[in-house]
Amino acid sequence: MSDWAPKRFWKSVEIKTVDGGFAVTLDGRNVRTPGKALLAVPTEAMARHIANEWEAQTEKVDPRTMPWTRSANSAIDKLSVQRREVEDHLIGYAGTDLVCYRAESPQGLVERQAQGWDPILDNIEKTFGVRFLTASGVMPVPQAPESLDILRNVMSEMSDFAITGFHDIVTLSGSYLIAVSVTLKAVEPKAAWQLSRIDEDWQIEQWGRDEEADAQAETKREAFMHATHFFTSA
Numbered sequence: 457m458s459d460w461a462p463k464r465f466w467k468s469v470e471i472k473t474v475d476g477g478f479a480v481t482l483d484g485r486n487v488r489t490p491g492k493a494l495l496a497v498p499t500e501a502m503a504r505h506i507a508n509e510w511e512a513q514t515e516k517v518d519p520r521t522m523p524w525t526r527s528a529n530s531a532i533d534k535l536s537v538q539r540r541e542v543e544d545h546l547i548g549y550a551g552t553d554l555v556c557y558r559a560e561s562p563q564g565l566v567e568r569q570a571q572g573w574d575p576i577l578d579n580i581e582k583t584f585g586v587r588f589l590t591a592s593g594v595m596p597v598p599q600a601p602e603s604l605d606i607l608r609n610v611m612s613e614m615s616d617f618a619i620t621g622f623h624d625i626v627t628l629s630g631s632y633l634i635a636v637s638v639t640l641k642a643v644e645p646k647a648a649w650q651l652s653r654i655d656e657d658w659q660i661e662q663w664g665r666d667e668e669a670d671a672q673a674e675t676k677r678e679a680f681m682h683a684t685h686f687f688t689s690a
Contacts, residue, residue: 462517469511471503478503491533502689523682527620535616547608550632560592565658572651579642621687628680645684
């Protein structure tokens with residue numbers, strides 16, 4: 457039964473205008489979320505991506521090939537009822553942010569982290585007037601509550617759909633500050649992903665590549681790029 461998948465039953469996929477946005481239809485019937493809500497999204501561009509995913513399904517439906525649909529489902533079914541909890545979870549990353557924890561050695565890694573991550577902290581300070589503290593090693597460094605409150609406010613202006621993309625940018629990169637930099641367009645998504653991988657790339661240079669680890673990293677990279685695209689389309 458593990459190979460079971462719903463079969464494609466529709467011939468036509470279309471987009472229609474609805475209150476507050478756009479919906480996708482299959483043979484004239486509205487696509488709905490797993491929670492049975494109307495799958496309506498805020499922009500036509502996002503609806504087009506979703507429609508393309510449904511159109512691309514062949515004999516059997518494969519949800520793994522439908523990231524836009526999955527993200528929209530999450531925005532509607534989960535973010536709309538768990539937004540406060542999601543924001544609490546995400547701001548927790550800022551409290552222990554990747555870019556604030558630096559290696560003590562070797563010197564090459566120390567310098568690479570500083571070169572990549574210091575500009576992130578500098579831009580956050582320039583934009584929001586707060587400076588996040590850094591520390592070497594594993595000892596925690598408490599950030600000022602005021603700084604966290606200011607950075608939390610970034611999420612208040614985001615729609616549920618934007619927060620859905622932002623959530624994945626944060627969790628996949630391990631950094632709230634890198635994610636904010638992406639949303640501000642201070643860092644391009646591809647560069648942001650590389651910044652989140654400084655430690656891993658250093659280890660690869662020292663010890664060589666691992667096929668399984670590379671495959672996992674590529675899956676995460678693709679999800680990260682999708683999240684940035686979903687955010688900008690919201």
